[in-house]
Amino acid sequence: MEKRIIGQVKRVNGPVIEVMGITDAEMFELVRVGEENLIGELIKLETDSAVVQVYEDTTGIAPYDPVYGEGMQLSVELGPGLVGTIYDGIQRPLEAIRDLSDIYIQRGITVPSLNREKKWHFVPAVKAGDQVSGGMVLGTVQETENVLHKILVPPRDNGMLESIVAEGDYTVEEVIAVLKTDDTHKKNLFLMHRWPIRMQRPTRQRLPLDIPLITGQRVIDTLFPVAKGGTVSIPGGFGTGKTMTQQAVAKWCDADMIVYIGCGERGNEITDVLTEFPQLIDPRSGRSLMERTILIANVSNMPVSAREASIYTGITLAEYFRDQGYHVAVMADSTSRWAEALRELSGRMEEMPAEEGFPAYLPTKIAEFYERAGRMETLNGESGSVTIIGAVSPPGGDFSEPVTQHTKRFIRCFWALDRHLANARHYPAISWLESYSEYLSDMSTWWEREISAQWLTDRTEIMELLHREVRLQQVVKLVGPDALPDTQRFILEVCNLFKNAFLQQNAYDKIDMYSTVQKQVRMLHVIVAYWQRGSEAIKNGATLVKLKKMKVYQDIIKMKFSIPNDNLDGFDKLEARLERAMDQLEALHA
């Protein structure tokens, strides 16, 4: 095919290239630059010039180098073969690249996103003559043991199916159906279709966010729960455990599919996911976690413009699985690096900066991204969701910086990571004072219906204690704990117990790495019971020292390690022991 030249390079400045002599380029068109065919995207058009951001290192590109147009926007390929694959920011499969270019990522490599040779077993769900419309299911492919990949009619197409293939094995490039869009036009349909990454995929309507995304992390599920389809931001300075928290959620949350975007972070973190996930077993399906994960890796030393695109690539893949009726969780680590990529590109285009050098359109971009989350009724009438959990890396751990502040405007759940907790190796270091979840009231009905009627009262009780503790700690800082009466010191004691026994969760312990909601509810209740019975006892004359020396106290601290998720009988015994111990104590002072 004749290459279509759309212009010539006028100026090179890092990843940003000015192009002159523009003929017929379109906005956001995918382009190739120079003889090395570097991938780029056209991001600004003027009368006869344009600006292109290049997704690869531009070393060696010189003025007058040709720029070719690909005739389509930067898009992703959607079809069987996505699950378990690791892509770079513009959906190039990194494993296939490694086969071609050894340990380093060479430039100008073109590899199709989906394997062209592999045959998939397709089972049609409709027949010739059927009227179909965008988003309807043509048939299914069992992609992995636990992912049934539904082949959809591309969202904007509809018409009458002229033909569809019989059940059998097909590659993503073989025609599986012919759609008659009107009397004169026909369109071939394949197992895959393309979708531009910067465009939200259409749905019928948004649904209320009232089902929790269970993460297995106690501080999250119990204190600051997130809904399926919700938006979360995790801000925290370096070393406070953003990546750890995201990985824990990615491992144990009850989504059907995980899209993990490593955006401008460390290479070894991606390697960690790559080595660890295949070995971990999803407790719900009994299969490897990698079988429900798609990785987008654009690590910090990969080209900065592809970092900008990686967020959109990830969210588009997530939307595609949502359209099949699945619940998808997107981990974006870290959105700050994405914002910095925007800043860098904006600076190179010599745009007027707003706060701290960030472009003035930063809030708009952040809003657009988070608005792609939601629980939706799909075009096919099913319900699916995209939950976005975005890490933010505020410079110096200062939450007043622009990215954190603007993100806070568009999310409804905030898991603030606290340096003091991280320093004391209290993980997950989610601060119970700064964090919040606006989904709580919407979801409490679910909790009460599905899990326990007691849950909300217990949670309110403990949150109140945590807030009272802060005030008491201020007093302690001035006069020391001895100055407080035992009733108040007991509050400090219970909060301490709650932090140690409940909030802290060891991501490496086989039992503690995740807790079912049932276990969480029981644990919470034991601690609340200890508080209620204990404060009664103190009122009746028991001393704090005695309460603390009770053997059952140590049992409560260790319950997270000693009582497994699949056998909660231990709690019955623990509760009985607690009751007995408290009874004895009261008898002593009666």
Next chain:
Amino acid sequence: MPDIIKNRRLLSGREYIGVDKIDGPLIFARKTHPVGYRELIECVDQHGHVRMGIVLESSTQVVVVQVFEGTSGLTLPGTRIRFAGEPLTLGVSREMLGRVFNGLGHPIDGGPRQRSDLELNVNGLAINPTARQYPRDFIQTGISVIDGMNTLIRGQKLPVFSGNGLPHNELAAQIARQAKIRGSDTEFAVVFAAMGVKHDVARFFIRSFEESGVLDNVALFLSLADDPSIERLITPRTALTLAEHLAFNEDMHVLVIMTDMTNYCESLREISTIRGEIPSRKGYPGYLYSDLAELYERSGMIKERKGSITSLPILTMPNDDISHPIPDLSGYITEGQIVFEREMDGRGIYPPVAGLPSLSRLMKDGIGEGMTREDHPHLASQLFAAYSYVKDVRNLASVIGEEELTPLDHDYLEFGKKFEQQFVSQGQEEERTIEQTLDLGWEVLRSLPVEELHRITEEEIEKYYGS
């Protein structure tokens, strides 16, 4: 013009006489042939001395070149420039060990120019994440606070966040001398990149390598305080290019020491300002993060390759401020950090490693049974938790006085003292095995009553605490 494209390679030998503008380390030339971005140039002054530079920006109008050796003495009409038609490369070989080079990789030890096996682009390429091997081999440095609490792993990038006048050089030299993988005798090498440090600092390192008899395994790249500041921008890149060759082509385990990253970042800011770029925080360019990542991310391990690059960048925090952009952005890229505390140094504790903000992210996978000792993870976690409480108690004591503290808090103060003076503090020549370190950890933990040890299992308490 299209003909010019075809002839770019042919034109690359062409020499242009006279430039249009000189500003700091940058020269601007008009009316050249189309020149590639980041292309190497040679710039000849009126006395015939050759300096090297690279193209920072290229357009149909003007080419902006950054000259590494500085622009002093250059004149507008008398300067001649030649474009090489390719990016800056470094000829690498094993024989570069034992030698001293300037920031561009030219020998400055009086010896001949090295024979090279390979010409490599100094900018390097991003390692494919699927080719990486997750680092998990424990390196014993013989320093308790590192081995016990912030374990260094082979292939890790672990910077030292220090301040002016703190003993970061001593610590780096001690690590270079003592670092060993237990039960392994693979070849090791040290690549040392000095950016804007003083002559005596360079001499200190050379002497230290000499005394421990490893100088033959060390390659030094020196761009000292009196060298042009712009050369510092290329120094870590040449050093890392050699390190990559040694690690991934020659199967060696390479320790890269880069000091001082703060000077590197200052040079980057200098160039950015001269080019009139939009600054982000404190005048540093918006791409400081990406630029640092290009350096730090070059360390690691690769599947099916025997070698590794472990890097130990040293940076001095301006005004001891850890939230300054340089330590802050570094901390976001590196796998942990060793933070120095001036107050501990003042109390005579060496190494003055601050217990709480220091962290090794890769530690979790490199310690424990089969790697160090089974009690290591819980012991380290308990030491951190207890020491963190010590800080609270000290704050309290400074308000209400030590006498008013509870007996338990007194135990904690005692623990804190022992922890700092016995566990953290050690001699510059003192080398402790991991067992000695862990036993010492238990020793200091015994200041606390057993009920306080929430993070340790009963078996471990029985086995190690009780004795």
